[in-house]
Amino acid sequence: MSFAIETEGLIKIFRNRWSGKEVRAVDGISLRVEQGSTFGLLGPNGAGKTTFVKMLLSCAHPTAGRASIFGRDARHAEARRPIGYLPENHRFPTYMTGRSMLDFYGALSGMDTAARQKRIPELLATVGLADWGNVRLGKYSKGMLQRVGLAQALMHAPTLLILDEPTDGVDPIGRIQIRELLQGLEQQGVTIFLNSHLLSEVELFCHDVAIIHRGRVALEGKVKELTAGSGYRVEAEQVPDRLQDELRAKARAVAQRNGNVEFVFGSREEANQAVDRLRSEHCAIETVARSTSTLEEVFVKVIHEQ
């Protein structure tokens, strides 16, 4: 299988020119991102996520290891042709209009004039800035800059999108629109690599994730598998104290929630028995579900364990 992104033992050490002090920003990351997948890169601040992305784009040179994009050495300019990139703290030249900015970056991506002129209005409409194309970027709000930045990343119809905090500063409706846009691209087979600290967003959108901590991959896998719990949750109303004590003895955990009681059992049999007992005492069952962890819980656990 060919991978959209493949890194092997990627290391980046920053050395202070004067003191000679070293910082290992990335410490041997080996990662594979399948073509057509949606991949989320997570990690606390200073984990090495941005440095890792910069090495993929050849903005930073690896100290050791290698990175490739669709099988091409990431150091070569041609390897960046299929990439659309939206940096986190972008600073688009304020003297440009939305239209001229898209035209400029489209030309740098190798698009000819006719293709750019056709693509620009389409993209401005897609990101909801059709009426803002001739306005200088200096007049744009943060959310609008994010949208036009996304349009810039999509300008040359890339097959790999690397997005650093794409919904930063965007209102909730805008976030949904961006998510829908990205989902549409995913269906077209575009590989989407999301670097975000918004765990809920990554959980909603990405199928695969990697958690980076102190420059290393701390955890990697499918979101579904990582968040799948091993227990069963039963929530009921008006549970008598006597029955609560009885079920507590069998349950893995018990919690009071808005007058309801929630039990977590280790097996399906235990959960079924509990439901039978609750029904026999005429307690109303609110929920019976397999317990899951949120990506945030997984993230916090991984970081604390390291």
Add this chain to the structure above:
Amino acid sequence: MSSRSLRVTVALVRDTFREAFSRKIFWGFFGCSTALILFFIFILRIDVVQGAVATVSLFGNTSPARDVQRIVRQAHGAIAAFLFTAGMFLAVFASAGLIPSVFEPGRIELLLSKPVERYHILIGRYIGNLLVIAINVFYLVFTVWLIFGLKTGVWTYGFLWSSALTLFVFAVLLTVVVLIGVLWESAVIATMVTFGLMLVSPILAQKPLLERLLTSETSRNIVRTLYYVLPKVFDLGRMCRALVIGEPIGDWMPLWSSALFGVVVFGTGLYAFSKRNY
């Protein structure tokens, strides 16, 4: 050059122009040049009678003159001197920010993420910056040359060549701005170092005198080395004057050694840029 490569270069040059327009650099120079041109059109009156200047009138004050060639050369010389000194300082000062602005965090990453070689980005920006100044220099010089030619019938080409030489000096000094921009990303340091080179040039141009005055051989060697290594702005200014007044140029060393300096400094800038992490 492939069409794709040309497209990238054109995009980078256009971007530099956009920034120069936005910062009012281009229009500032264009306004100054136009004011000077209007001055020569409306204020200066030269009455030529049978191939010789009968009167020269400036702000209404008329003075008799005889040699039309001399009058034209003097005017050309004054403009060339203005361009070479004040114009050069202004050009370096105004355009020093155009190169380092590319290296701003958040902007450079996006440029580097495109399928363009790093050297191409820097060369495109350099050409753009050079063209911003070149258009203004040629606009001023060519128009003034045309006005004088039409008013007096004297068409001397040395003045046009002197503008090319002025632009050459700017091109050499701009390589320093590029190198400093890459290393320190600072327009202020770039301006200071470039001005420093311009100011030290007249001192080093007195090499024979300095060699006589200095007692230590080490000091003399330092002066010699600096003289030969650094761009010879002062000597090129003399060369410019010689071109305007129609004197032959005896020594081309200041030209080629300054060009060599520019090539080495620009090459170092390209190398440093290719190695930097952003």
